[in-house]
Amino acid sequence: MKIQRAEIYPLSIPLVEPIKMSRELIVDAKTVLLCLTDEQGRQGWGEASVAPLMTGETLDSLLASIKYLVEESLGLDWGSPDRFAEMFNRVLYSNASAKSCLEMALLDLYTQEASIPLWQYLRGANTAIDETAPVAIPLLRMLGGSLDKELSDAKALRELGFRHWKIKIGSLSLEQDLHRVKVLCELLDGDTVSVDANCALNLADAILFCESEEAARLTFVEQLIPADLPMDDFIELKKRSAIPIGLDESIHGIKELKQFIEAKAFSGASLKLIKTGGVIPALACANLLKRNKLELNLACKVAETSLSAAATASLGFAIGSVAWGFSMSNQYLQFDICDEPLIAINGYVKSSQLAHSGVGVTPNINRVKEVIAKGYSAIQC
Ligand SMILES: [Mg+2]
Incomplete structure (x- = not known):
């Protein structure tokens, strides 16, 4: 399985109501979506959110590490998911959130190709x-x-x-x-x-x-x-x-x-x-x-x-x-x-x-584009 191209979307989606935690007040979801397209034209989606107090990731840092990982992934042959983590570690130390985003998109593609839901x-x-x-x-x-x-x-x-x-x-x-x-x-x-x-x-x-x-x-x-x-x-x-x-x-x-x-x-x-x-x-x-x-x-x-x-x-x-x-x-x-x-x-x-093959849900690309975070734009790789 090879990745032909990728788009990265930095999003900001408002919450129903602000959520107060002991050390932060959250009013919107700052999250990054990744869409990979494989050689057959299938699309696989991944996501990871910012969590400055849990993973240290901000929107900028997460975008940068996802972009780096994805660019290094283009042209690689992605075989068994058992080896994904090892392949990520060959190009980027640490950065678990970015790796989870790429892993999700690759698994979405892998399980769509195998016609099986991810959970199965x-x-x-x-x-x-x-x-x-x-x-x-x-x-x-x-x-x-x-x-x-x-x-x-x-x-x-x-x-x-x-x-x-x-x-x-x-x-x-x-x-x-x-x-x-x-x-x-x-x-x-x-x-x-x-x-x-x-x-x-x-x-x-x-x-x-x-x-x-x-x-x-x-x-x-x-x-x-x-x-x-x-x-x-x-x-x-x-x-x-x-x-x-x-x-x-x-x-x-x-x-x-x-x-x-x-x-x-x-x-x-x-x-x-x-x-x-x-x-x-x-x-x-x-x-x-x-x-x-x-x-x-x-x-x-x-x-x-x-x-x-x-x-x-x-x-x-x-x-x-x-x-x-x-x-x-x-x-x-x-x-x-x-x-x-x-x-x-x-x-x-x-x-x-x-029940669908892959992760099981598919983002509506128009809606994704509507909620790109202010001051940011989609990144093509
Ligand atoms: Mg907790």
Whole structure:
């Protein structure tokens, strides 16, 4: 398989409402789409979003590394996807987000050529799978805004079938956050409810939070403390917390997973394609978690389109089960770039929604062109 040409689209898509995290306010999805055309004229699409506080990528840096990777890819013979990562590493060190974007577009082409949905290809390649058929993946919804708004949103979304939740904490005082958590946990009794501090708490406050009665009903807490704290702090938090400890910013791939497994410092991890460098490395991470009886949350960065959503869901269908839910962030966009976006059905996403060969969704090129970020233009390679 050879790439004849490529277009790179830097996009900005407004969110339904701003999403406040402890260290940033997100008002639009800054994301990059890549369209590859192969020798047969097929088009394969990839996506990666900026995440300055998670991967260090800005729109400019991501565009530059994707452009570099793609230019180096033209003319190469892309054989088995097993070798994609090795081929990327021959031309560019690190830069997981750019590699995940190119990997997604190449896999879209590869599985279209093989006339198979990406999820089915990944499931076939996953020797660790034990279930007989793919299971529906529960979608996780973020809650935010005033407590009244969080309560009314949670009630309305619960009516639609959602049972997995994430409460962003760390912007308010510990007491205020604990109060929100208590009230929301009471409303959502029996559901999978988590909090995510995005590194905002110090170790003492994190321990206090986990030991508080108000937080006792939580299913897990995600990345309470900064990723650059020493391992001993994570070990201490894990020892002191009765609530399972999830990690996100601390985990970028197999290397960190092995370190935290060795230290017995966590209960589960959040995997994003922009961190792992694509779905194939993410599948290896998911299987490592599974072998060690650790939990898994799948996530897109806030926010990515149906394209990343479909690739991440495909990973979920290949893994078997996603107990901590899938944060599918196209739910927060004012509009998607696909005519048939991937949507929640009773709070779940099902493999039957990705029945087409390839990644399973196709962007509408006109819509893509309409949302090119201000001051940027499409790049032809
Ligand atoms: Mg997180």
